[in-house]
Amino acid sequence: MTIKTAIVDDNSFLISAVKEKLSFFEGVSVKFTAINGSELLELLNENHNLDVILMDIEMPVLNGIEATEIVKQKYPHIKIIMLTVFDNDENIFNAIKAGADGYLLKEVNPEDLHNGIVETLNGGAAMNPSIALKTLKLLRNPIQIQNEKEKEDITLTTRETEVLEQLSKGLSYNSIADNLILSTGTIRKHIENIYKKLQVHNKLEAVQKAKKNNLI
Template identity: 75%
Template sequence: MKIKVSIVDDNSFLIHAIKEKLLFFDDIEIKHTALNGSELLTKLEENHNLDIILMDIEMPVLNGVETTQMVKQKYPQIKIIMLTAFDNDEHIFNAIKAGADGYLLKEISPEELYKGIKETLNGGAAMNPSIALKTLKLLRNPIDIDNLKDKEEISLTKREVEVLEQLSKGLSYTAIAKNLFLSPSTVRKHIENSYKKLQVHSKIEAVQKAKRHNII
């Protein structure tokens, strides 16, 4: 019995590269390829006799995470392995939440890719080691998951972080100014900017939020 595979990637060169890797194995048959999630869904409507989909994450029209969710709702029997160039924490978590059965990096060797496909079809989960490690970390620190989105939006300057660190020790504006060789009005400006970026209104809130996001 041949393993029927579909490859979804917005880069046709990468589709070709994955095809080349799978050509080594006689029991793999590439049913179809698609350049985005929307194209894949159309092809599945015509023929969903598939065993496994190798899915890119960052694609136009319909990305890999959204597509995975839709495919899993409609065709839960089809296994999906995310094939991505990045082991980005938020992607990993969202893909797993959407129902992905495995998560591998694109630069994988043909043997490892084949092993991952077989493993997933046998009820396992194909996972690149660095991704497995990140997934464990995410599970150990669920609070990080809630903060991933916020963390990306909070970018304080080195100075603002230094001022916040001093503030967290309970120091006054004047003491902070002295320690950092700044004027008290500059310290006040840095603190105002930090409040704005952190979306808080008090010293306590600012310090708590910065700690929660590992900023200080």
């Protein structure tokens, strides 16, 4: 049986490179290529008799993750393997959430690409080792990725971190003031700033959020 594939990438050079890798294998035929998710959806509208789509992530108009979600809803029989330059955590997490069946890096050699496609069609998941490792980590610690965005926005000063650490030990404002050799008023001001930065309203929330974001 011939494996019917489509390649979606906004870089024509990379489409050619993937086509060339697949040309080594007789059982694979590239039915069409598209330069973004939107073009892919138009082409699928005309013909969705496909087995697998090799999908880039970073594309204009409609990116690979958004396109994957739509394709999976409309044509659940089509397998989707993300082919990307990046193996960053957020992309992996979002691609998996969108329903991607596999995730390979673009520099994958022809044999591994072919094996990945066959494996995915047989119900497995194509993944290169570094991505498999990251996926495991994400599964073990899903909180981390959800807070990746939050984490970037929260920066506490060294002094605020010290105050927060003392606060997490359950110390009173007076004790913290004594320990850090500051006035209680100054401690209050620091705590006010901490609450504002963390967007919380009480000590418990502040400590929980700070721990979640590895601030303390």
